Amino acid sequence: MTSYNLKQWFYVKRPDERVSEQHYALRESVISPTLAKNEVLLEAKYISVDPYMRIQQAAKPNWEQPHALNTVQGAAVVAQVLKSNSERFKQGDWVSAYSGWQTHAVVHANEIQALNPNDADVKTALGVLGMPGRTAWFGLMEAGKPKAGETVVVSGAAGAVGSLVTQFAIKNGCRVIALAGSEEKCTWLEKLGVAYALNYKQFDSAQQLHERLMELGGVDVYFDNVGGMNTDAVLSSLNLRARVVICGQISQYDGSLDNPELGPRFLHQLLYKRATIQGILARDFTHRMPEMINHILPWLKAGEIQFKTTEINGFENLPSALEGLFEGKNIGKAIVRVK
């Protein structure tokens, strides 16, 4: 019976501030799995790190129970089938699965999705054709309801979701003002075709950024991945009947979900502008993946949508790759390449 060297990152300590390697433990073992009917053995090739992981580590409730301690960190994975006891998969097949931060996993065939490497780079399953793409597409289109000619502001615009929202909004005929945290990110966003890329770190205050947004004509749709100062500035710059989509609040993930940071009260602004704020979550649109892929895949194949990744090499770097998200390190989707 073939044996495999299994490596797993266990989530072992709840972070109070920024999550880092100290909250994880690497465990190694040798496994010789036998497969029940319809099970397959996967070998992880690309593993995802996503901001939502930190939300699940907050003490207060989120959309479900907090991530259990002393279990393998949950994550989306792109893997190849090593062994199969399912008629639907054979050795060498590319699949995506929610198998977490581990090099190998035995999963039921119903829990994995086949990937076609001829359609698109398999890594897209962790980005534009996966959860981030779904979040960006349905969040923008269904909650943001952008109309051609409207101004869409995206925070975290160079990130995994933000860079897709930015491009989808441009495809939709909108004028995009991208907010990002470095000149390098802004330069890339300009190449994507945004009307303005603003490095929010160049503004001394939310008030200054607000003034710039007002000079640029105000905001019809705001797709928010970041919260904090970016959002303070945008919420005071809304146009009549603006739609605000809350997708993430990454500026608050270093402990402020449990002990909220204070910010200016703004709800009165909604009243003046008859604006709407809506929180969205990728899982609400999971059943509509085929619809999303029908829209996006042709754009991707035609090169009309860019899918950019920041790849971190080495399974052992998963915790630091996750930490890097909160340092604003990545452009596009952060992905850990296992080997």
Add this chain to the structure above:
Amino acid sequence: MTSYNLKQWFYVKRPDERVSEQHYALRESVISPTLAKNEVLLEAKYISVDPYMRIQQAAKPNWEQPHALNTVQGAAVVAQVLKSNSERFKQGDWVSAYSGWQTHAVVHANEIQALNPNDADVKTALGVLGMPGRTAWFGLMEAGKPKAGETVVVSGAAGAVGSLVTQFAIKNGCRVIALAGSEEKCTWLEKLGVAYALNYKQFDSAQQLHERLMELGGVDVYFDNVGGMNTDAVLSSLNLRARVVICGQISQYDGSLDNPELGPRFLHQLLYKRATIQGILARDFTHRMPEMINHILPWLKAGEIQFKTTEINGFENLPSALEGLFEGKNIGKAIVRVK
């Protein structure tokens, strides 16, 4: 030619904190108006004081330009026709008009609405059959989208709008948790049929009120007239797909519209619950008044909806009646009786 003693309250100084008589000037004169074709001369009988007046006194933009200084304070009025040069009105007719804080006004017939005292007490034109009723009805039904059996939380529940929202939600088959600021208000709300009336002043913190709301099963619809601590508590107590209606933020009207108070950042909560916050404004529903009255008037005539007023006697007391709104003095609709 008949002459009249005209009294007018001019808005003369922008308040930085709580609005009071020092921001107004009483001016008296004798007028002998001649009426152009289609004009009528009105004698004010009941004059409205409303929280929105303070919003219009903030320096920062609201839904329109701030109220101009050195002009008569704008306000809805119930009046009788003293003289008419319009075929549509005759002396003695009851009407409503937006003629402001003055005892007499010459207005075009197109700018006034006829009232039928046999249908309902004319004062209802300033409350349940006027702007507050319209706000409550459309705000609750169209933005709140309450379903029978859901829990509707109303802040400022004993106020002009809140007490109507409370009753409309009960008529709609909802369970209402009313938030108010005194035992007297809570006692009245219990008589109206709320499931729970909570005196928020009995809670030491938003956290305590949040815990109570969670004990009571959380919140499906929140109709917010108040903001601040009430709202902090409710926004952390939302159920899945909750709808939050921002109608007012009266706790912020003593200067915090221009210099925002700090409060806990909460937008991440919307994400977990896929909740929606929507700002509403009465004027968006003005053209649908007949529809609203068709719903409400039968209930009012049948005694199924209570319209409670706090009447303040004397035109000279208008500024202090306005100030009283921010002291939580009134139950139901605050109205100044001119004589």
